[in-house]
Amino acid sequence: MNSALARGMARKAGLPWPAPLRRHRPGDPLVPGTVLVLGGGAAAGAAEEILRGWGVEVRRNSGGAGPLGAIVLALDALRAPADLSAPALATGQALRQLVPGGRVVAYLRGEAGDAGDPVRAAARRGAEGFLRSLARELRGGATANGIVLGGETLCADAPSAVAALRFLLSGRSAYVDGQLVRVDTTAGTLPVDWELPLQGKVAVVTGAARGIGAAIARTLRRDGASVVGVDVPAAGEALAAVASQVGGTALQLDIVRPDAGQAILAHARERHGRLDIVVHNAGITRDRLLANMDRSRWESVVAVNLESQLRMNATFFDAGLQGLRIVSLASTSGIAGNRGQTNYAASKAGVMGMVGASAAAAAALGGGINAVAPGFIETDMTAAVPLATRAAARLLMPSLMQGGLPVDVAEAVGFLAWDAAAGINGQTLRVCGQSLVGA
Amino acid sequence: MAASPENTVPQASRNAAGGVRPAVVIGGNRIPFARAHGHYAHASNQDMLTAAIDGLVARFGLQGQRLGAVAGGAVLKHPRNFNLVREAVLATALAPDTPAYDVQMACATGMEAIGSLANKIRLGQLESGIGGGVDSTSDAPIAVSEGLRRMLLELHRAKTARQKLAAVARLRPRDLAPDAPGTAEPRTGLSMGEHQALTTAAWGITREAQDQLALASHRNLAAAYERNFFDDLITPYRGLARDANLRADTSAEKLASLQPVFGKDLGTTATMTAGNSTPLTDGAATVLLGSEDFARQHNLPMLANFLDFEAASVDFVRGREGLLMAPAYAVPRLLERNGLSLQDFDFYEIHEAFAGTVLSTLAAWEDAGFCRNKLGLDAPLGPVDRSRLNVNGSSLAAGHPFAATGGRIVATLAKLLHEKGSGRGLVSVCAAGGQGVAAILEAR
Numbered sequence: 063m064n065s066a067l068a069r070g071m072a073r074k075a076g077l078p079w080p081a082p083l084r085r086h087r088p089g090d091p092l093v094p095g096t097v098l099v100l101g102g103g104a105a106a107g108a109a110e111e112i113l114r115g116w117g118v119e120v121r122r123n124s125g126g127a128g129p130l131g132a133i134v135l136a137l138d139a140l141r142a143p144a145d146l147s148a149p150a151l152a153t154g155q156a157l158r159q160l161v162p163g164g165r166v167v168a169y170l171r172g173e174a175g176d177a178g179d180p181v182r183a184a185a186r187r188g189a190e191g192f193l194r195s196l197a198r199e200l201r202g203g204a205t206a207n208g209i210v211l212g213g214e215t216l217c218a219d220a221p222s223a224v225a226a227l228r229f230l231l232s233g234r235s236a237y238v239d240g241q242l243v244r245v246d247t248t249a250g251t252l253p254v255d256w257e258l259p260l261q262g263k264v265a266v267v268t269g270a271a272r273g274i275g276a277a278i279a280r281t282l283r284r285d286g287a288s289v290v291g292v293d294v295p296a297a298g299e300a301l302a303a304v305a306s307q308v309g310g311t312a313l314q315l316d317i318v319r320p321d322a323g324q325a326i327l328a329h330a331r332e333r334h335g336r337l338d339i340v341v342h343n344a345g346i347t348r349d350r351l352l353a354n355m356d357r358s359r360w361e362s363v364v365a366v367n368l369e370s371q372l373r374m375n376a377t378f379f380d381a382g383l384q385g386l387r388i389v390s391l392a393s394t395s396g397i398a399g400n401r402g403q404t405n406y407a408a409s410k411a412g413v414m415g416m417v418g419a420s421a422a423a424a425a426a427l428g429g430g431i432n433a434v435a436p437g438f439i440e441t442d443m444t445a446a447v448p449l450a451t452r453a454a455a456r457l458l459m460p461s462l463m464q465g466g467l468p469v470d471v472a473e474a475v476g477f478l479a480w481d482a483a484a485g486i487n488g489q490t491l492r493v494c495g496q497s498l499v500g501a
Numbered sequence: 502m503a504a505s506p507e508n509t510v511p512q513a514s515r516n517a518a519g520g521v522r523p524a525v526v527i528g529g530n531r532i533p534f535a536r537a538h539g540h541y542a543h544a545s546n547q548d549m550l551t552a553a554i555d556g557l558v559a560r561f562g563l564q565g566q567r568l569g570a571v572a573g574g575a576v577l578k579h580p581r582n583f584n585l586v587r588e589a590v591l592a593t594a595l596a597p598d599t600p601a602y603d604v605q606m607a608c609a610t611g612m613e614a615i616g617s618l619a620n621k622i623r624l625g626q627l628e629s630g631i632g633g634g635v636d637s638t639s640d641a642p643i644a645v646s647e648g649l650r651r652m653l654l655e656l657h658r659a660k661t662a663r664q665k666l667a668a669v670a671r672l673r674p675r676d677l678a679p680d681a682p683g684t685a686e687p688r689t690g691l692s693m694g695e696h697q698a699l700t701t702a703a704w705g706i707t708r709e710a711q712d713q714l715a716l717a718s719h720r721n722l723a724a725a726y727e728r729n730f731f732d733d734l735i736t737p738y739r740g741l742a743r744d745a746n747l748r749a750d751t752s753a754e755k756l757a758s759l760q761p762v763f764g765k766d767l768g769t770t771a772t773m774t775a776g777n778s779t780p781l782t783d784g785a786a787t788v789l790l791g792s793e794d795f796a797r798q799h800n801l802p803m804l805a806n807f808l809d810f811e812a813a814s815v816d817f818v819r820g821r822e823g824l825l826m827a828p829a830y831a832v833p834r835l836l837e838r839n840g841l842s843l844q845d846f847d848f849y850e851i852h853e854a855f856a857g858t859v860l861s862t863l864a865a866w867e868d869a870g871f872c873r874n875k876l877g878l879d880a881p882l883g884p885v886d887r888s889r890l891n892v893n894g895s896s897l898a899a900g901h902p903f904a905a906t907g908g909r910i911v912a913t914l915a916k917l918l919h920e921k922g923s924g925r926g927l928v929s930v931c932a933a934g935g936q937g938v939a940a941i942l943e944a945r
Contacts, residue, residue, distance in 0.1 A: 295729075298736040299552070302559035306594040312559040314732045333562065333800050 080457070080464035081203035084163025086233035086473060088257055088284065093231050095131030095161050096121055101149040103138035105169035105211070108218035112227060116256075124152045132165040132231050133157075138211055138218070140171070140185035150192055162202030167230045168193050169218055170210045170242065190242065197240035197496050198461045205230075205239040205462070205496075212246035221250035222485030228256060229477040237437075237470035239461050240496035243486060249425075250484035259480045261286035264334040266326050268317055269344030271297035273441040274391070276304045277468030278341055281476045283308035288334050292317065292326060293344070317344050317370040323377025337383055339479045342371045342390040345409075347443060349402040360405045367409035372416060375431070379423050386429040387483070389475045390417055394437045394494050410435070414490045421488025430487040432478045437494025438465045460495030523806045524619035525796055526942065529912020530557035531786035532738035533745065534900035537638040540741040541783040546575045546582060549738070550589040550635040553785035553908075556736030557631060558594045561789060561801055567596040569627030572614040573634045573787070574604040576903035576933075579642040585635075607932035608854065609812070610634045611907020615788050616810035616940060628795040632911075633787035634904025640783075648676030686933065688818045693825070693933060694855065698764025698773050700823030701857030704864045708772035711856035712756040715777040715897045718853055722894025723749035730893060734912050746780055746900040763855075777856035782900030786908030788915075803945045805915035805926070810940035811835040817935040822875075825858045827937030828929035829865045833876050835939045843882040847924030847944075848889050848917050850910045853896040854931050862929065893917065906930060911942070918944035 084094065096119045099110050106122075113120045113134070121130075133156055135149055153166070160166070170193075172186045190208065197206035209226045211218065218227075222245040229235050230243070253259040265282045269275035270291030279289045289310035293301040298314045305312035313329050315322055330337035345367045348359035371390055378386055395403045396410030417433045424431040438444060438455040444465070447455065456465040474493045477483060532553050535541045541549060550573065558564055573586045582588070587601040604614040615632035622630065645653070648671075655668035685692050701711070725731060726743055735742075748755075761771030763778065789801075796803050813831035815822035828851070836843060843866060851859045865871045866882040873879070893913055896906060907930055914926040921944060928940040 295732045295735070296737055296742040298556065298742070299738055302556045302736050305559035305562070306555060306564050309562065309564045311562040312556075312736075314560075314736070316729070316732075319729070332802065335800065 080462065081162060081201065083203045083236040083462065083464075084233045085236045085469065090233060092116055092118060092228070093131035093165065094163055095129045097132045097134055097231075098124065098130050098156055099134045099136070100124060100152050100156070101136030101169075103136035103169060105138040105218035106134075106136035109134045109136065109169070109227065112219065112224055124156050128159065129161045130156060130159040130164060131161060132167065133160065134227075135166065135168040137189045138169040138171040140182070140189060142181050143185045143188050145185055146188055146192060153196070157200075160200070160204055162204065163233075164202070164204040165231050165235075166196060166200070166204070166206035167227060168206070168208045170208045171214070172210055173213065194240045194496075200461070203236070203462065205235065207235065207238055207240065208242040210242050210244040212244055216245060216248065220245055220248045220485055221252050221482045222247070224252060225250065225477070225480055225482035226486070234473035234477060236473070237462065237466035237493050237495050238474060238491070239494075241492050243491060244489055245485045246487065247485040249428075250482045252482050253480065258286035259482065260339070260476065263287040263338040263479075264290070264330055264336050265339035265341065265479065266290045266292060266330055266337065267341045267343055268292045270304055271300035272304075273443065274436065274439060274468040274471050275343040277472040278343055278475050279304050279308050279310065281469060281472035282339070282341075282479065283310065285476055287339065290326070290330055290334065317374065318365050320373065322370060323374035326374065327377060327381055337378075338385065338387065340374070340378060340386065340388045341475055341479070342374070342388065344370075345391060347403070347406050349406065351402055352404045355405065363405040364409050364412070367406070368412040368416070371413065375416075375420060379427065382427060384428055385481070386424065386427055387479045388417075388420075388424060388429070388431040389478045390431070390433045391471075392433040392435040392490050394435050394492060394497070397435060397492070417490065418488045425487055428484070430478075430484050432486060432488065433490040434471060434474045434478065435490050435492045435494065436466065436471045437492065437497045439471055440465045440467055455497070460497030462495035464495065466493060466495055521623040522625065523793060524622035525791055525793055525803045525945065526805045526807055526911060526915035527789040527791050527796055527801045528557070528561060528804060529734055529786065529788045529908060529915070530560055530736055531734065531905065531909055531912070532556070532784055533735055533741045533743050534782050534784035534902055534905070535741055535745045536900065537781035537783060539639070539745055539783070540739050541637065542639040544637065544739060544783065545640050546578065546585060546635045546637050547589050547592070549637065549783065549785040550586065550633070551592040552736070552738050553633065553635065553787045554589060554593045554595065554631060557787050557789055559736070560733065561799075564594040565596050568599045568629045568631060570618060570621070571595070571599060571601040571631045572604055572618050573632060574610040574614060574904050575635050575637075576605070576607055576610060577636055577638060577641045578605075606812075606938070607934055607936060608852070608901070608903045608906060609930050609932035609936055609938040610904035611786065612810065612911070612928065612930050612938040612940060613812070613907075615790065615807065615907055615911050616938065618790050619807035619810070622790055622792050629789070629791040631787050631789055633785065633908035634906075635785035636902035636904045637783045638781040644680040646676045646678055646680050648673060652676065686817075686824065692763070694763035694773060694778055696817065696824035697855045697857050698767060698771070700826060700861045701772060701855070702764060702767050702769050703823065704861040706772065706857050706860045706864065708757075708770070710860055711772055711777040712753060714853070714856040714859060715756055716751060716753055718891060718894045718897040719748050719751050721892055722747050722898035725893035730916070734916060744899045746782065747898050751776075773855060773857055777897065779854055779896045779901040782902045784900065784902035784905045786905040786912065788908050788911045802919070804919035805942040805945055807911070808925075808941040808943045809835060809839055810938060811838070812936065812938045814937070815935045822935070823861065824933075824935055825854055825931035825937070826862065826865065827935055828931050828939050829862045829871075830876065831937050831939035832866070832927065832929055833878065833882055835941060836882070839941060841925070841941070843885060845925060846889065846927045847921060848892060848914055848926040849885050850891060850895065850914050850926060850928045852901075852906055852910065852930040853891065854901065856897060858931055907938075911940070914942050918942055
């Protein structure tokens with residue numbers, strides 16, 4: 063469809079139309095304007111100091127005029143549901159000043175499982191619901207996300223909370239909307255240069271020949287890493303092109319091989335001297351309604367998408383790689399379910415279970431393991447989705463009213479690979495434009 | 502018949518290895534070989550060579566690097582590809598200031614390119630280089646006839662209308678037929694297959710023995726794919742991920758059912774079929790070589806040393822020797838120079854132009870008369886352990902894009918030697934014009 067024509071028709075019909083998203087370009091300012099810091103928690107003061115340290119203009123009262131690049135909302139000190147009304151309503155008053163591509167980032171606090179005081183827990187969970195609905199009300203490609211400070215004492219100046227603030231304010235988080243990033247520890251070191259947070263790192267990306275994997279390879283390279291691209295031998299031609307683009311090396315390898323982890327480790331060590339980051343991106347779909355599912359479709363999906371990762375991770379943990387950061391690709395299909403994808407959803411939900419249960423082993427080595435769950439991303443894989451489903455997945459389901467791009471997933475993967483993200487462990491971050499349709 | 506002096510093995514002129522440093526085979530890359538007019542029907546030599554080099558660059562992270570030299574060539578070559586390898590390099594991710602040159606030695610082009618690069622590295626003239634070759638029989642050059650060509654040149658030189666008319670008037674209808682390249686030897690008019698049929702018959706090589714060798718080639722190549730041997734030696738190209746000529750399911754019965762295609766007029770039973778002869782093939786292969794310092798500085802593997810190589814030629818024109826028998830002469834000279842016997846190898850890579858070529862060569866080395874009269878040796882070179890011969894298949898299964906075969910063999914052998922961790926490998930490649938090249942690699 064002619065997009066200019068469609069846009070005009072949509073406007074006349076009073077229908078919403080997707081806005082261009084603010085995506086990261088090296089050298090761009092962190093936020094497109096002044097940041098308003100609201101709320102009474104200790105995080106407000108910390109955030110103000112961090113922002114000023116980054117050279118960002120900060121305002122502390124909601125009465126001021128002028129456009130806002132972002133609103134940072136400190137909800138980390140809520141004790142009762144009533145505490146939420148003032149900051150929520152003040153945010154509402156400031157929303158009209160938020161520029162297209164603006165950001166709302168809220169600090170929340172919480173114990174895993176809401177243990178303890180029911181009144182306080184109600185306030186804290188209430189803040190999550192508020193934030194998710196606020197995200198659905200924002201327009202112009204603006205997003206709202208939260209940083210959950212784990213436990214009762216963790217401060218907003220913990221390295222991973224700082225990194226999360228940086229990521230969520232920046233164009234790197236363009237398609238992350240209505241999500242919470244949980245920081246549990248003070249682990250992590252901030253980068254010398256925020257434009258090159260992966261400087262000196264060696265990263266392996268599986269499934270790097272095309273789509274999201276190729277975008278991850280390019281993004282990690284842009285952020286300073288040396289990249290080893292891995293894909294099945296049959297995809298070698300495209301893999302070679304990606305490897306040459308990123309100045310990395312191509313490793314043709316089927317990751318379902320029992321010795322795949324060893325082969326990756328040997329290649330990274332021999333050719334690049336070390337291994338710091340592993341991105342388990344390789345995955346396949348073999349969609350069928352369960353009634354029509356055969357053994358090979360089921361088992362190949364689970365073997366590639368899940369069992370291979372478990373086996374490779376065991377190899378990497380056994381090798382005692384210090385500070386190793388692993389990022390696995392999950393899917394919103396594994397969260398919300400998806401018709402025709404029982405096998406795929408099982409594998410991708412399994413990935414989320416795997417990262418949660420592997421967090422302790424990763425932390426013991428000073429590293430971390432997390433997952434990224436893409437929603438509807440425009441790739442060859444989703445191009446195979448039937449047209450009507452695809453249109454609905456793009457326009458109707460996500461708050462951002464559009465599919466994401468491979469680079470949006472890559473940015474989230476890159477963020478979780480930062481040393482500064484070491485306090486974020488065992489989690490799954492959705493990159494879905496606040497939707498639940500995906501592949 | 503007395504041995505001709507230039508082809509006998511010179512005594513005691515051992516390899517002067519003391520003064521030179523090792524040239525190391527770091528790795529290789531080729532595209533899968535396709536049958537002519539198949540997957541690569543619309544790919545040019547330059548396209549295929551570029552793809553093979555780019556795959557090598559990606560495998561070893563050489564983007565933007567200036568290498569010492571890239572050497573290679575093609576047997577069937579368009580006149581516009583006068584600078585084929587340099588043009589290919591300019592299209593790759595290598596630094597544009599990487600020198601490149603074309604080499605041409607018929608089917609031994611790849612071996613000559615790789616061997617001469619190795620020599621330059623051994624002498625300290627180069628730190629690194631890529632050697633290899635490419636051939637397309639699908640995108641073959643087709644020339645105008647000699648009559649039309651002369652007319653066009655005359656027309657170009659003509660000044661007056663009368664001279665121009667005279668030039669054009671010389672043209673005959675038969676001159677309009679294009680001149681396509683063939684595999685016929687210019688001096689004998691016989692095709693390579695017919696030449697080999699003479700040799701095969703002379704050595705009494707049976708149909709069964711040839712079919713057996715062809716079957717082993719297909720089985721060995723298929724098994725090598727099955728164990729992922731080629732994962733770091735091949736990069737797929739244009740949708741082809743494995744050699745298109747490979748018939749993993751072929752059998753002795755299927756091979757035995759094929760009709761002979763060469764040697765049908767020799768008065769003996771013809772034995773050479775499409776099954777035990779290589780098909781026309783498209784493809785490209787490259788090998789990365791370097792000094793030890795280069796490999797270490799770039800954290801690159803060292804698979805094998807390219808120890809030495811030797812070329813030989815035979816007088817096939819007057820029928821004194823078979824067209825493809827030159828390696829039978831190159832190998833003993835190479836062995837003598839390096840103080841080795843034919844049995845001192847863990848792997849033998851004898852290019853299967855035809856099954857009959859390999860078997861005739863092996864028979865010659867076991868034949869006391871040949872070794873005494875032709876090679877001037879006191880005793881036969883003796884047998885080759887067949888379980889060490891072409892263990893991952895050779896040209897009968899993989900196909901034979903003429904100039905690419907040397908690169909395929911050297912990379913395969915170097916990896917085999919490195920996997921074993923010790924020992925030596927012997928390479929033998931025959932070529933048109935009665936030529937051949939032999940080489941020795943040593944495991945690292």
